[in-house]
Amino acid sequence: MAVAGSDPSTLAQVLQQQARLRGDAVALHFGDERITYAALDTRARRVATLLSRQWGVQAGDRVAWLGLNDPALLVLLFALARVGAMLLPLNIRLAPAEWQQQLDACTPRCLVHDAAFAEAARALGGAHALHATAELDAAVDPMDEDRAAASVPALLVFTSGTTSRPKAAVHTQANLVANMRIAAQVQAITPRDRVLTVLPLFHVGGLCIQTLPALSAGATVLLQPRFMPDATLQAIAGERPTLTLQVPATLKALIEHPAWANTDLSSLRAVWAGSSLLPASLLHAFHARGVPVCNVYGATETGPFSIALGPQEAMQRVGSCGWPAPGVEMQLAEGGEVWVRGPNVVARYWPDEPALDAQGWFHTGDLATRDADGACTIVGRAKDLIISGGENIHPAEIEAVLGEHPAVLECAAFGLPDAHWGEAVAVAVVLRPASGASDDELRAHLAARLARFKLPRHWLRVEQLPKTALGKVQRHELVKRLRG
Structure with missing residues (x-):
């Protein structure tokens, strides 16, 4: 007691x-x-x-x-x-x-x-x-x-x-x-x-x-x-x-x-x-x-x-x-x-x-x-860090900027194995219904706000992001989709 x-x-x-x-x-x-x-x-x-x-x-x-x-x-x-x-x-x-x-x-x-x-x-x-x-x-x-x-x-x-x-x-x-x-x-x-x-x-x-x-x-x-x-x-x-x-x-x-x-x-x-x-x-x-x-x-x-x-x-x-x-x-x-x-x-x-x-x-x-x-x-997870051409790139930084675009509902940046760069930046995007935004428009949005080495080289349109039961994005699943 x-x-x-x-x-x-x-x-x-x-x-x-x-x-x-x-x-x-x-x-x-x-x-x-x-x-x-x-x-x-x-x-x-x-x-x-x-x-x-x-x-x-x-x-x-x-x-x-x-x-x-x-x-x-x-x-x-x-x-x-x-x-x-x-x-x-x-x-x-x-x-x-x-x-x-x-x-x-x-x-x-x-x-x-x-x-x-x-x-x-x-x-x-x-x-x-x-x-x-x-x-x-x-x-x-x-x-x-x-x-x-x-x-x-x-x-x-x-x-x-x-x-x-x-x-x-x-x-x-x-x-x-x-x-x-x-x-x-x-x-x-x-x-x-x-x-x-x-x-x-x-x-x-x-x-x-x-x-x-x-x-x-x-x-x-x-x-x-x-x-x-x-x-x-x-x-x-x-x-x-x-x-x-x-x-x-x-x-x-x-x-x-x-x-x-x-x-x-x-x-x-x-x-x-x-x-x-x-x-x-x-x-x-x-x-x-x-x-x-x-x-x-x-x-x-x-x-x-x-x-x-x-x-x-x-x-x-x-x-x-x-x-x-x-x-x-x-x-x-x-x-x-x-x-x-x-x-x-x-x-x-x-x-x-x-x-x-x-x-x-x-x-x-x-x-x-x-x-x-x-x-x-x-700034992100150690396992999610993208190392491209010797540069450390945090997915969260890309996601924060891309998420400011009015057409973007959700997004997730991740690294894709690349023979030349080690990893290339990729991003999966969920657009708001009837937004009509093009990849070029989204690229321009990022290009005006991020350094060139941080810009995604690969884009993936998805209806929803794969997540765990607690809502954490499963980036490895996105890698599979782009490589598959």
Whole structure:
């Protein structure tokens, strides 16, 4: 148990502390349901007993989740943490075969699913038992003991697998609690805040950038099952959140929605965006309405709250991802690769593959530049760097300029093997419907803004870019299409 007045070291202590300090305050607002901190703590204690006594979940076990955002997922996380077991949230955007691979790799004792994914859950094979979320409501006996220590793993989250096979990052309770503290401090989250969560909780972005930090600070989380632009804008106008987390795709959907212009955004003191590269046009649309869009940089392995650009600098430093968060160290290694070290960074992948080097650094694979005052700007991925004729070319630079053309919906630059140049710059372009822009027009747009050696030699028109389930462009697939 945490000593009165001391900082919590486990997830159970985090929730217990808020239940003691502000038990009657609303922790979660989900549809018509409002769950106080006292009720959330009680639910987590009861489910911990259910897990332990009836479902046979023991310390070290894994329990998978397949479903939309739901208070039950958060209850399950806190309950498992009290038992000393781990939550494995499955990405609902994956194919069944990919879910099966993750289940086979982590061998959970059981799989909890919501009503929307009941059929999909039943179709999955394996030795795990199946439980519907409604079964969690049957728990009645609260568990008083906290069987876990800070060093005990509590969360398994698979990486996107853009450079290798997906791996499950092992987040200990200490990692999660440290990330909560860091994220809450940088975002200045207080009990007065109302945090709108629309991004998926199966990813560390939706779960760990704002949702868990908000709960650790005693704020109210306005939880929605999934992102829908109309519902999000309605929530901003009606529920008056002070903070929300978005990504470029959702920012774009909000700006392009018919209700955008007339939606009252005045309650928002900031929008945070979980992306290393943010298109300037999206940021300017919010900034023009007085809402700063802040940037948080990180990875599945880094908490993810590692480097942040706060509201004070957001409007003046568009494109930057800011400075290392308190307690997080960062260095630019050879070639400009970002290395991160801190208490929120995982040490291993499941089951026991090191995630860090001998000195405790996580090698992100992202390339960055650093200003004189220490602010960082991500310029691309090391694996995506194009080396043509001895020149280093970052795809992100080409994409940012080409993306400014009004006819371009999306684009991706990549290197194509070339006998003379080593690599030649290529670009895949998705045009807006009925735009009618020619390749010559797009070439002229780039030629007026970029050095000649950066100009694409190969152009590929596509209806959509191949992406991973988390929205990352699969450039190797574009290379195949041009070479095929």
